[in-house]
Amino acid sequence: MVGMPSLGDARIAAVEYRALGPVRRLVAPEFLYELADRAAPRLLGWHLESRVDGMLSKLALTEVEAYRFDDPASHSFGGPRGRNVVMFDRPGLLYVYRSYGLHWCANVVCGKVGEGSAILLRAGTVIAGEETMISRRGRSANLTTGPGNLCQALGLTGLHNKIDLFDPRSPVRLLPGKPPSSIRITPRIGISKAIDKPWRFLAVEPG
Numbered sequence: 001m002v003g004m005p006s007l008g009d010a011r012i013a014a015v016e017y018r019a020l021g022p023v024r025r026l027v028a029p030e031f032l033y034e035l036a037d038r039a040a041p042r043l044l045g046w047h048l049e050s051r052v053d054g055m056l057s058k059l060a061l062t063e064v065e066a067y068r069f070d071d072p073a074s075h076s077f078g079g080p081r082g083r084n085v086v087m088f089d090r091p092g093l094l095y096v097y098r099s100y101g102l103h104w105c106a107n108v109v110c111g112k113v114g115e116g117s118a119i120l121l122r123a124g125t126v127i128a129g130e131e132t133m134i135s136r137r138g139r140s141a142n143l144t145t146g147p148g149n150l151c152q153a154l155g156l157t158g159l160h161n162k163i164d165l166f167d168p169r170s171p172v173r174l175l176p177g178k179p180p181s182s183i184r185i186t187p188r189i190g191i192s193k194a195i196d197k198p199w200r201f202l203a204v205e206p207g
Contacts, residue, residue, distance in 0.1 A: 032092055032108070033091055033110070033112060034111065035110070035115065036067055036110055036119050037068065039110040040064045041183050043064050043108065045178050045203065046174055047059070047060055047177045048154065048174055049175055050155055050156060052156070053155060055129060055155070057133055059153075060127055061124045061203075062180075062203040064119050064200075067199075068111075068115075068116070068117050069087075069116035072193040072194050074118075075087060076118070086109060086161060087107075088113065088116045089109055089113065091111060092164060092166045093109040093164055094163045094165055095109055095118050095162075096160050096161040097161070099147070103148025104152070105121075106120075106147065106154075106160075107119055108121065108165065121147060122145075122150070123146065124150060137153055181204075181205045183204060185200070185201055185202075187199070
């Protein structure tokens with residue numbers, strides 16, 4: 001496909017990142033220590049920045065969904081196992097998984113350690129690196145709308161799973177932005193369980 005990131009280069013970057021020694025970690029904001037349905041709307045407006053294959057891309061989050069341990073639609077439902085283990089780790093880590101074997105999806109882990117709570121990143125507004133994103137996506141339509149499109153635009157893959165979004169050395173970082181002036185709340189989409197929970201949050205107007 002046109003503009004797909006180099007998995008070889010990304011793999012080297014991920015290994016080098018994890019091989020680095022201890023560093024003073026930036027403290028995750030207090031709201032990320034709450035369960036996903038409370039933390040998710042406060043994540044709107046924050047900036048997600050990636051430096052993959054030497055290229056900077058950044059967006060402001062405009063749509064997110066909440067998933068909790070007691071939620072049948074959540075990967076963490078039923079306890080830690082396999083790919084969901086990172087959801088039970090500390091807040092501020094990135095949980096990346098493959099959806100239906102096709103698309104990578106990114107989540108921000110939140111809540112207390114052991115709770116199994118995360119926020120799915122569904123859409124954003126481009127701040128930097130638009131041409132890079134278009135190259136990766138092979139198109140400009142729906143550039144960062146939809147969790148799979150968002151990950152592809154930022155160059156995120158399973159190699160970025162468990163990365164600390166508040167580590168200054170990380171190739172993927174979460175940075176403060178301006179919260180939206182209003183938020184729309186709806187049921188989540190694209191799921192078949194717990195479809196009535198109003199845990200989808202969208203920025204209606206920019207901050």
